[in-house]
Each structure stands twice: as structure tokens, then as C-alpha cells.
Amino acid sequence: MLAVANAAAFALSFRVEAPQQVVEGQKFSVTFQLVNAPSTPAGNPAIPSIPNCKLLFGPGISQSSSYQNINGHESSSSTIGYTYSYKAEKAGTVTIGAAKMNVGGRSLSTKPIKLQILPPDRSAQRGTQSSVQAYDIDTQTADKPVSGKDVFIRIVLSKPTAYEQEGVLCSIKLYTKYQVSKFITNVQPAYNGFMAEEVPVTLQGRFESVGGENYFAYVIKQSVLFPQQTGKLTISSGSYDLTVQQFETINTSFGRMRSPVDKTIKVNSNTASINVMPLPSPRPADFSGAVGRFSVTRALTSKKIRTNEAATIKLIISGQGNLKSLTPPKFGFSSQFDQYDPQTAVTASPSGATLSGKVTVDYTFVPQSVGQFAIDGTSFTYFDLNSHQYRTIKVDGFNLNVEKGSASNAVKYNDAVMKDILPMETGSLDLSKSHGSIFGEWYTIIYYIVLLLAFAIVLFIYRKKVKERANVTLMKRKGANKVANRRLKRAKRYMNKGQKELFYEEMLTALWGYYSDKLSIPVSELNRDNISKNLDGYGLSQEAIGRVINILDECEFSRYAQSAESNVPMAEIYRMACDSIDEVENTKKKQQ
The missing domain is CATH 2.60.40.740 (Immunoglobulin-like)
Structure with a gap:
């Protein structure tokens, strides 16, 4: 709520809401919102004409208000919306000019904004009946197969050539003509030969034209790569499972309606290569x-x-x-x-x-x-x-x-007479020869034997520890639970703060990392099939394996799905993840 009830006039504003992109021939709406007006204006706002667009009708007027009282602090807000419908008639980038309105003796105006009008799909211009348009659900019928031209994933590099250690932006982008309800990563592309720094991304789609066709484009992962060697370096292909929504027409008592139908597909990305040039020679002596x-x-x-x-x-x-x-x-x-x-x-x-x-x-x-x-x-x-x-x-x-500092390294000597050392004895000492064993009494021999055994045990334990530490895979397996618990604690802090995206990202890092270390699966081979196979060999029941895969799917879905909400609360996912890790830790590994 933007204003206290008795000071609502200070929050008076006039703004515009419109799409950033539309496609030629598409209908769209522009809404001018008057917020916290002291009274309902007598007339409508003076709106500008939008180039390359035709006004169909408007305004449609809507009103909303809200009131809140928290611990005696009152607040309220009100909004009047003026909605106009347009049709985009010609491709290009145009400006929606400022709309003006007089309210309570004050002259208000909106800020001008840009609108990009994209050309229509080339297939739509040719009148191809089987083509799918991203902006028209009438073409997204369930009887059509989802082809590689409708949904695909590309690895896009910011430049084709670079010097060694020069930064290159790598974007993994999803192009789709359908709405995606579920997105699962099976195998991530491998950045062999690069040092990678991941860039935080927001899954917000926008139209992009590829080969004369319009797609919803999403950046699903982005990294800055620094080549560590020269020559041709190739980023391997990634593998993904996607669930897209198509529509079927059903007859009801209220007439014909569209019903969404989910279809799951597998998508592999392309590979991407870059030519890495060596730095010029000769290099300065102090260059590092x-x-x-x-x-x-x-x-x-x-x-x-x-x-x-x-x-x-x-x-x-x-x-x-x-x-x-x-x-x-x-x-x-x-x-x-x-x-x-x-x-x-x-x-x-x-x-x-x-x-x-x-x-x-x-x-x-x-x-x-x-x-x-x-x-x-x-x-x-x-x-x-x-x-x-x-x-x-x-x-x-x-x-x-x-x-000179206060501390000193000078050595101080004690000149006092030493009284703790007695003078040497002189005269006859009555010494005699002894013919006993060089080891002394029998208990001395036992003492030596115990010392030797203790030394042998310590040496054995030490050599075992050295051997274990040299085995990186074994050390990772032993420390998997500790590392996972540390990451789960971090995820719990995000959960308590309500930071969903960071929570699911940390949960995925903890779970994938744990099963990679515990089951000794290389990151390049880390996927659901390999986890299931190794957990079965480890001795886990099929029911428990199913719970593990289900948790991974829930986290992937909640992180990557743009519009759908997970049916499982964060606290429940956190508990299930902890239980699944505990179950693996408490399972006695099968003897191979």
C-alpha cells in the first residue's frame, strides 16, 4: 500500500502498462492507471495515437481499492484503469507517447515507452496450416507433433574467436512456440578448457525472431568463460526434458472450450566452438x-x-x-x-x-x-x-x-651462582662389574615389546590415513554428508527468508553434489538414470530411489517453471531431502 489514508494525495500518480513486444497482426492492450486519485475524474485521459497501430476500442474502465490496518497504522490505495485495445499493423519500433489527464486541478502525464512490433512468422505469411505460432494458441493444437523447429535449445557464444584468458559470454537459451510447464536438466553442457563464472539469470521470456519465425526466448543459464588453453575449444551438448502445453477443443454445456494438454519431450542442445588465439609474443618478463x-x-x-x-x-x-x-x-x-x-x-x-x-x-x-x-x-x-x-x-x-619497537629479541642471561649441581666425587668409589642382561629385568623386556607394538599400530594407522587421503574419490565419498548438510543449512536460511529461487538452487546444488560424491559419479555423467542405477547397486530400495528422483524433479520444476507453482511446500521438500540423505547414510552398502 503506497499511502496512509489521511495522506493519499501525496501518492497520486499516472502511469502506463503495455507489452514490450507484439507481433504484426496481433491484438494487444494498453492500460493507463490513475493511482490514489482524490475523486473520480469526470472525463477520460487524452491518449496519443500509436504509430503503426490501429485503435480498436476503448476505454474499458475498471476500479479497485484496498484498505489495511496493522497495529493501528491505516493505509489505503485506489486505482482506476483505462484500457484501450489495439491491433499492430506494421513491424517496427514505435513510441507510445505521454497520455495526459487533469485530476483535482493537477495536470498529470505518463512517461513515453517503447513498443517493438515484430514481423509475423514466415510460415504464417505463406498460409501454412500446420505451422505453429507462439502468439496464437489456436495453432497449438494437441494433434500436432512438437518438432525441433517448434522447441529447441541453443548454446550462444558472444564471439567466435578470443584470446587466451579473454572473457566470453556463454548463454544457453530456450526457444519455444509453446508455454513450458516443466523443465528438467539431465546433462549440463561441459566447459572443458574454460574457467567458468556463472551469471545469475531471471527466467523472463521475450520474443525473438529466428529464421523468420517468432519464439519465446528464455536464458536458462549464462556464464562468463575464460579460455585456459589455445586452439579450438568445444562446449558439449546438453540434454533436457521439457513439458509443453498444447490445447484441445472440448464441447461443454457452456459451448466449445480449450483445455490444456501436457506433452513431454526430450531436447538436446547444439554444441558450440570457439577459436582461442595465443597472446602475442614476445611476452614481457613480468607478465603473469x-x-x-x-x-x-x-x-x-x-x-x-x-x-x-x-x-x-x-x-x-x-x-x-x-x-x-x-x-x-x-x-x-x-x-x-x-x-x-x-x-x-x-x-x-x-x-x-x-x-x-x-x-x-x-x-x-x-x-x-x-x-x-x-x-x-x-x-x-x-x-x-x-x-x-x-x-x-x-x-x-x-x-x-x-x-625501535617495544618488543625485543635480546637474550637475557642469569648471572646468579648455580646451586642445583653438586661437586664431583673424588677418591675410591668401590665400583664392581655387573653381568646382568643388556635388556635389564624381565619387565623391561615387556616394556620394549609394548613400545614396538604401539609404534607398529601407529605406523599402520598413519599409512592407512595417507592412502585414504591420496584417494580423492574415497575422501569425497566420506565427506559427502558433511558437505550436503552445510549446503542444506544454507538452503534452510533461504527458506526462512522466503527466497524461493535461491532455496531451490541451493537444494539442487546440495542434492546433485551429494549423490555425485557419495556414489562417485563424475559431474559429466551425473543424471537421473545413473543416480538410480548406482543407488540400486548401493543397496537402496526401489521405493527409496523413487523418492530421491521425485525430490530432484520437484526442485528442478520449482526452480525452472516460470508460471506454475510447486504443489509441495518448501519446508516439506527440505524435510524430504534430509530424510533421503539420512536413508542413504544409514543403508549398508552392498558388497560387490
């Missing part, structure tokens, strides 16, 4: 792989430098490029300084086809001597993608005046 455009600043965080007290040089590399792969430069410290390993913190986020942000490097050192010292400067070299040249940034050093 930075590609993009950067700037460097440095500062000494301590005002006074004293012996035996830590001080820090802070270096900040800012800009756009492969920030997460940067190797920081080194400063030249003399032998009078103790140095610690540089600590690096990266703050970067996707920006277009690269990463934007900064890398902060802390160089911590401890002076050991008093006096004047010089810390040599350094340099940072990167490959500039705009000029296709190497650029070097000189970083100045520091002149330090090191003062």
Missing part, C-alpha cells in the same frame, strides 16, 4: 597472465614502522578482466625484514562478457633492524584487449624509517 584493462594503487597501512611489529603494504588491482586468475606482483624486501605470504581477496562480479571488480593484496612484513631502508617498487603487466598490446603499470616502492 592478466588480460583485460586494469589500474593499480598501493598504500602503507601503518603510520609508524617499528622493529618486531607487523606492518602491511596494501595493493589494489581494479578493472575488468580475468580477476580471479591474477598473480600479484612481488615487492623487493631486504634481508632486514621478515615476510609473510601475501594474502589475496577478490571482489568481482560478472559484467557483460567479463568480470568487473578488484583484487586486494596484503603484503605483511616485520622489520628486524632500526634505520632507514628502501623497499624496491614493482610492476604489473597486463594484455590490453582494446589496443592488443601489453601495458605495464609501475608501482613505486617505499622509503621506511624504522624505529
